[in-house]
Amino acid sequence: MTEPRVPQSRPQGWRSWVQESALYRSIIRSPAHDSPRGRAQRAFGNVFLHVYPVRVPRALLRFRSTWRLGFISTVLFTILLITGVYLMFFYTPAVSMAYGDMQLLRSQVGFGQLIRNVHRWGAHLMVLAVVFHLVRVFIDGAYKAPRQFNWVIGVGLLVVTLAYSFTGYLLPWDQLAYWAVTVGSDLVQYAPGVGGWMRNFLLGGSTIGQSALLRFYVIHVAVLTGAFFLLMAVHLWRLRKDGLAVGDVAPLAHDVTERADDHEAITVAAETWLPDGRRVLGVVETDEGPGHARAPEDEVFAWPHLIIRHQVVALAACALVLALGVAFEAPLRELANPNVTPEPSKAPWYFVGLQELLAHFDPLVAGVLAPGVLIAALVALPYIDRNPSRRPQDRKVALIVFWSLFIALAVLTVIGALFRGPGWGFVLPWEHLYFEP
Amino acid sequence: MSPTRRELLEAGWKVGSGLLVAAAGWTTFEALKPLADVSGGGVLPLLPPDAYPEGSATFVREGRFFVTRAKDELFAISQKCPHLGCAVPFCEASGRFECPCHGSVYNAAGEWISGPAPRGMDRYPVQIVDGRVTVNTMVLEQGAPLGSRLYDTPARGGSCAPADEA
Numbered sequence: 001m002t003e004p005r006v007p008q009s010r011p012q013g014w015r016s017w018v019q020e021s022a023l024y025r026s027i028i029r030s031p032a033h034d035s036p037r038g039r040a041q042r043a044f045g046n047v048f049l050h051v052y053p054v055r056v057p058r059a060l061l062r063f064r065s066t067w068r069l070g071f072i073s074t075v076l077f078t079i080l081l082i083t084g085v086y087l088m089f090f091y092t093p094a095v096s097m098a099y100g101d102m103q104l105l106r107s108q109v110g111f112g113q114l115i116r117n118v119h120r121w122g123a124h125l126m127v128l129a130v131v132f133h134l135v136r137v138f139i140d141g142a143y144k145a146p147r148q149f150n151w152v153i154g155v156g157l158l159v160v161t162l163a164y165s166f167t168g169y170l171l172p173w174d175q176l177a178y179w180a181v182t183v184g185s186d187l188v189q190y191a192p193g194v195g196g197w198m199r200n201f202l203l204g205g206s207t208i209g210q211s212a213l214l215r216f217y218v219i220h221v222a223v224l225t226g227a228f229f230l231l232m233a234v235h236l237w238r239l240r241k242d243g244l245a246v247g248d249v250a251p252l253a254h255d256v257t258e259r260a261d262d263h264e265a266i267t268v269a270a271e272t273w274l275p276d277g278r279r280v281l282g283v284v285e286t287d288e289g290p291g292h293a294r295a296p297e298d299e300v301f302a303w304p305h306l307i308i309r310h311q312v313v314a315l316a317a318c319a320l321v322l323a324l325g326v327a328f329e330a331p332l333r334e335l336a337n338p339n340v341t342p343e344p345s346k347a348p349w350y351f352v353g354l355q356e357l358l359a360h361f362d363p364l365v366a367g368v369l370a371p372g373v374l375i376a377a378l379v380a381l382p383y384i385d386r387n388p389s390r391r392p393q394d395r396k397v398a399l400i401v402f403w404s405l406f407i408a409l410a411v412l413t414v415i416g417a418l419f420r421g422p423g424w425g426f427v428l429p430w431e432h433l434y435f436e437p
Numbered sequence: 438m439s440p441t442r443r444e445l446l447e448a449g450w451k452v453g454s455g456l457l458v459a460a461a462g463w464t465t466f467e468a469l470k471p472l473a474d475v476s477g478g479g480v481l482p483l484l485p486p487d488a489y490p491e492g493s494a495t496f497v498r499e500g501r502f503f504v505t506r507a508k509d510e511l512f513a514i515s516q517k518c519p520h521l522g523c524a525v526p527f528c529e530a531s532g533r534f535e536c537p538c539h540g541s542v543y544n545a546a547g548e549w550i551s552g553p554a555p556r557g558m559d560r561y562p563v564q565i566v567d568g569r570v571t572v573n574t575m576v577l578e579q580g581a582p583l584g585s586r587l588y589d590t591p592a593r594g595g596s597c598a599p600a601d602e603a
Contacts, residue, residue: 179523183538186522205471215469339501339516341524343537359539359553363520423540423596 033304042303051236052302057247059298061305065246068313069133073161075317076126077228080164083119084221091171093217095210098173099335106332117325123165124437125321127350130161134378138402141390142245148382150238155378156231160224162350167220169348170213176436178336179345181216182208183355187367195368207338245390247298331436343422344434353409356416359424374405478561478574485568486511492593494527494534494545500574502561503527503534507546507588513561513572514547519580520554528597532590534558535597542596546588548581557581 011019018024033039040054059065090109091101105112134154137143143151170181185208188199204211300306333342347355357366377384385398392399421427421434429435440448481500489495489511494503501516501524514534518525523538533550534543541552548557557580564571581587 179538182523183521186520200471201469203471204469211471339496339498339524341526341537345523345538355539358521361553363553363555423535423537425540 036301039301039303043301043307049303049307051240052306053240054302055299056302056306057244057298058300059247060244061300061309063309067132067136068310069129069136071310071313072317073126073129073133074232075314076122076129076321079122079318079321080119080126081225083115083122086115087119088221093171093214095173095213098171098213102172102174102332113329114325117328117330118321120330120437121324121328122321123168124349125317125324127161127165130158131350134158135406137245138381139392139399140245141395143382144385144388144390145382147238147242147245150235150242151382152379153231153235153238155375157228157235158378159375160228160231164220164224164228165348165350167216167224170208170216171220172332173213173336174331175333175336175340175342176331178208178338179341180347181212183345183347184351185212187354187358187363190363191368192364333436344420344424346416346420346434346436349413349417349435349437352416353412356412356420481572481574482566483570483572486565486570489570492532492545496527497572500561500572502572502574504563504570504572505545505547507544507590510546510588511563511570512546513563513574514543515559515561515577517559518554519556519559520552525558526597530594531596532593533596544586544589546581548586548588549583550586550589556583557585 010016029041029045033042042049043052043054044050087105090105090112092098102116105116137151137154166181166184170177185199185203188202189195191198200206202212202215203209204215346352354367354371357370360366361370385395387395387398389395417435418429418433419426421432427434478500481497483497483504489504489506491506491509494505494514496503496516497513500513503512503514503516505512505514505527516524518536518538518541520536520539520541523536525534525536525541525543527533528535532545534545534547536542536552536554539553541554542550543554543558544550546557547560559580560578561572561574562576562578564573
């Protein structure tokens, strides 16, 4: 099996004149692409592309190998970063100004409303993409050794993503923002002992007011962004060091045992004298590393095969959020009014499952223990599930537990988002839809 | 045994780094901890008691509470739902407080009737000073525990939440 063909043409005319000039060559050391060395150079000779390995498993080229969900999350984050910086030019985190700035953005700033729409829909889509990324990684068993720690980092990124959404939710300072955050932050109060104090620390006071708005703003634009980049750096670094699960031959239980036996044999050898009287002073263990089972013909160069696919996915993601931004306005209700709670008052959709749970259970259970235990279980998952096999038929229990929880959460979310009306009463969505994203 | 110079230095930089982290944490905490709540409230003189008849609930915007009368006793009931902090409106139809967020229902004295709330609505102490109802909003009294319903009267009509019919 050879490398898939990439049509190459030498630059002609003025292009060749530009590309061969000393100035151009000083900036871009463009190698010849028609040799393996040249293609490798493309990935590791470029500060941005060297995030990619030079060669990737051929299986990764199939869209359905990963559904490109991690990459899509990164693209959406980039869109949110750019639109977010744009919004910062027109937003003042002050109770007296924030809502007016939202209206100004709509009426006075060129494309202001579109940028806000894209930021809003991009944020919703990013929560979806991150959750589906987690689901995909779980189904593929990609969190198993040696990738346990990267799963933990991934859960951290999920928490940061949700925190981004929650803090961003307050900033427009309308009724939707004010009451969703009131409900959300009062949940913290039920944490035993430190709850009330933690809530006041988060809000910078006992009520949602100026200091809460400023705190949420700083956390949203600075603290979480710092945390996100830090975690993302580790996430990608570990991805490179631990190797991709895709294309790695899924180890079966007996393979792992065999390898452990080999290791034991080598360790024993290191401590024994050979029959001819020489002593073994040390054994260099062959570190097979990630993807050891992969033959060279199962790999392709990241440039151009994977990178061109990523480009297409990135363009599609941009087109989708832009289309959503053009088609649907981001909601803006009346100015926040601490005296009037709108009916119904719903949390953002990704927390509405929790709110539904709150209608049935004690707030300590539904608001603190349930999400706390869920996050803790996600973090501990790769250390609890020691089953080395990644084949679905070997991990029925894990899959059943995971899907049960996922479906339960999805059902709660759908009921809370679509089937609940004023006073949290049951309403059929085709009779009246009380859902504002 | 006394430590060698190497051990001492090794311990030294660890202790030093630890102190630095602790100092950073303390500084951050001191800087970010909420300022003492300045909105501590005050003593609000209101109308004479006759202005608050049985079955009515008068909202006092300055203190965000309702003045109600139940079984001939006056109450100043904080508008904030003890469940998750939503502003609870008074439902004229039923004569009860009905929270729009999670459907908790309280009677005119703020006592819990149904819903997920952990207690009745919180109250401020009421006094009659110089013939006027006076409410001290500096003291917030925790609402009555679940099941304590000393001032209950039957609902005078249907609920304001259309949900009950569905």
